[in-house]
Amino acid sequence: MATEQSAGWPTRLILAAGFIFLYAPILVLMIYSFNESRLVTVWSGFSTRWYGELLNNQQILGAAWMSVRIAFVSATSALVFGTLASVAIVRFGRFRGKTLFTGMITAPLVMPEVITGLSLLLLFVTLGQLVGWPQERGMATIWIAHTTFNMAYVSVVVSARLREFDTTLEEAAMDLGAGRLAVFFRITLPIIAPALFSGWLLAFTLSLDDLVIASFVSGPGSTTLPMVVFSSVRRGVSPEINALATILVGLVASVSLLSWWLMRRRETQRQRDMQRAALQ
Template sequence: MSRFLKISLFAGFSFLYIPIFILIFYSFNASKRGAVWGGFSTEWYGKLLQDQQILDAAWISFKVAFLSASGAVIIGTLAAVVLVRMGKFRGRSMFSGLVSAPLVMPEVITGISLLLLFISFKEFLGWPQQRGIATIVIAHTTFTAAFVVLVVQSRLYALDKSLEEASADLGATPFETFFYVTVPIIAPSLAAGWMLAFILSFDDLVIASFTSGPGSTTLPMLIYSKVKIAVSPDVNALATIIVVSISLVIAALAIFAFKNQKQEH
């Protein structure tokens, strides 16, 4: 690479990752003031594990992210199969546009739309009685399914159709071909789509703020309420744990995808 490209690459990665390293550094700050260094300490990690409010919010975020990511993978995979394997059909362009709409729609608009939807449901159907975990899961599933469609769709386009045709020639039904041939081949993309949907749901603040209710405060909502005044070291410790956990999971998925790709070649 030329010197310009090296400098550009270094500047780009520095812009992205130096703030994260600063956050991790200050999570070991002994001072209660987040921006003032008072010595090395790990006490905030211990206090973090004793804060029931944070633990409850983290558990709610984990449940919401797990359920919404699982639902998004199911819906997104089916939508991707329709777009890739069903050829041209009436309304395909509209269907494709509706599937892709959440990708470009501002989260504020999505949150307000879903809020009005739930209010209308309560008025005409009597459900939900109040917004909570269920409404957040539905909202996040709607939001993240579009990202799963992109990941799975790209893998289906690259899939060798002769494998599915050979399965059909050997007497397999379309469902058997899908579950025993297609799904194992696209498994890495399903895992990547699930992880992407999980992170997007776990990280979401705007949509969750519109669709949540009493007793369903997610972790991003709690962190946002805490940092309105000042960033405390316990928030830095919490963010460090999240960054390390997600990095380990992403690394594991990358290793799994690399091994799977190596076996295919």
């Protein structure tokens, strides 16, 4: 017993050090967002002044709204295409070109963002010259670019869930007369829903956070929030950026806690249903 307790202390110490290393800078940033001084490293008193300044900054608010719209659309598109790709990879067995198809789907995971952004920029320029679309880079080109690399992340998450899926449930449903489409929507989709939700959240976060690729494929009037923050930080960190970061951290934490609670509740309900079925 003493040996197990003594062996646990180094593990806890390493774990605590890791959490401090990761989250202490974020905590300091959140604290200084309530600093009254314009100097972000000099504490002069508690104030919510910079949150008011942030709400009156039309450039940041406009960029934030554009980033949210792009992230929502690109995450939803990536979820649809990534799920279809996962079904093809996991369920269709071996087919001609499967290795190439799988490699092309997962390539954005290891491709440098600079290469991805430059290749997409050249693609859009070439299409504009050949077919006249896009006439200029903007929200649509950013959406396509984000969908392209987000598909890879969604595909990895959903594929992992599909490989652990108990196919006997689908077989039982088909034995009872359900068609393949009905089985997918009524059996498969609800079971893999947590993976779909996780993939969508991951794609949404990556799109909201992207700077490099968006810088290549954006144009006038399509500035995203990371681009505004980056240009602002180059001139010096503003307390408004601290306030913005605090709001984003709060939103992400709230969504993460909500998703964890929903998945935990769903898993608890599933275990109860299984116990009831076993008793019957």
